[in-house]
Amino acid sequence: MDHRQEPRTAPSTADLLETFPRLFDEQRIPLRRLLEALGDRGMASALLVLSAPQLLPLPLGVSNALALPILLVTLQMAAGSRQPWLPEWVLDRPVTRDKVLGACRRTAPLMRRIERVIRTRWRHIWQPPADRLVGLCCVVISLVSLAPLPLTGWLPGAALLIVALGLLERDGMIVATGLALGAAAIGVFVAVVAGLVEAGEKIQQMAQLASEAVPAAPALALASGLAF
Numbered sequence: 001m002d003h004r005q006e007p008r009t010a011p012s013t014a015d016l017l018e019t020f021p022r023l024f025d026e027q028r029i030p031l032r033r034l035l036e037a038l039g040d041r042g043m044a045s046a047l048l049v050l051s052a053p054q055l056l057p058l059p060l061g062v063s064n065a066l067a068l069p070i071l072l073v074t075l076q077m078a079a080g081s082r083q084p085w086l087p088e089w090v091l092d093r094p095v096t097r098d099k100v101l102g103a104c105r106r107t108a109p110l111m112r113r114i115e116r117v118i119r120t121r122w123r124h125i126w127q128p129p130a131d132r133l134v135g136l137c138c139v140v141i142s143l144v145s146l147a148p149l150p151l152t153g154w155l156p157g158a159a160l161l162i163v164a165l166g167l168l169e170r171d172g173m174i175v176a177t178g179l180a181l182g183a184a185a186i187g188v189f190v191a192v193v194a195g196l197v198e199a200g201e202k203i204q205q206m207a208q209l210a211s212e213a214v215p216a217a218p219a220l221a222l223a224s225g226l227a228f
Contacts, residue, residue, distance in 0.1 A: 013038070013048065013168050014111040017104045028094035035091075044167035046073050046084035047138070047160055052103040053095075054145065054157020067145035070160065074142045077135025080128070111165055114174060118165075122172025134175060138163060141182035144189045149196075155185040 016038055023037055031049070038045040050070045073084050124130055138160060145156040159182035166174030 012111075012115050013165055014108050014115055017108045017111065020104050021101055024097060024100060027097050029097060029100055030092050030094055031086075032091040034095070034100065042082055043073060043077050043084050043135075044164045046086070047077070048164035048168065051157045051160040051164060052107050053099060054154050055106045055161070056099060056102055064146055064148045067142055067156075070145060071139065071142045074135055074138040074160075078132055078139050079135070080132050107161060110161075114162070114165060115169070118169045118171045118174060120170045122176065123170075125172030125175050126167055126170060134163070134167075134179065137179050137182065141179075141185060144185055147189060149189065149192050155188060156182060159185055 020037065024033070034049050035045060038049065047070070050066070050073060053066055069086060069090050072086065076084060125134065141156045141159055145160075159178050162178030162181060163175050164178075166172065166176075166178055
């Protein structure tokens with residue numbers, strides 16, 4: 001079987017991202033223009049554009065809010081939609097040029113490295129009906145991005161970005177790699193939540209022990225002295 005990489009007849013995703021600094025000179029760029037710049041690539045292009053900002057060093061809470069449109073897109077993927085639908089206010093929402101270029105600088109080199117090994121393979125992953133299962137997995141990963149906890153923004157975002165690239169380039173192995181990273185992100189989320197729950201229980205136990213250690217009589221005497 002010949003496993004050589006198929007020759008490209010169109011610009012790769014990394015090629016398109018590297019044109020963004022020349023393509024956009026305005027300081028505020030509507031989201032719909034970013035989608036149009038990637039061409040008619042369906043759900044994967046929307047997932048790529050929406051996931052890329054998660055790799056930026058955004059304040060906790062901001063990246064989680066940006067995950068809402070991602071959740072909407074992944075739900076449509078799970079439903080079998082071929083073209084994304086986003087509310088007009090989301091499409092018209094401007095993104096600063098600095099953030100767009102920052103996301104391009106972070107994602108383009110990663111994509112360039114992945115594109116060296118990309119080829120059309122594992123079709124059963126990105127073709128129907130398995131594509132809906134991929135969408136469902138992406139829904140779970142995007143739900144992790146909504147939680148305002150450490151590591152719940154960039155790690156799921158990186159996973160969804162790799163999934164989007166695999167779908168764009170029709171490489172099922174890359175899609176599977178992104179889903180595996182997403183599973184790791186879910187594991188980190190569960191570990192963080194479990195750690196917070198355990199810490200809360202310990203604090204509650206310490207507070208209970210401290211309250212029991214205070215003698216009742218001195219407390220009553222103090223209350224009586226304050227009354228006079």
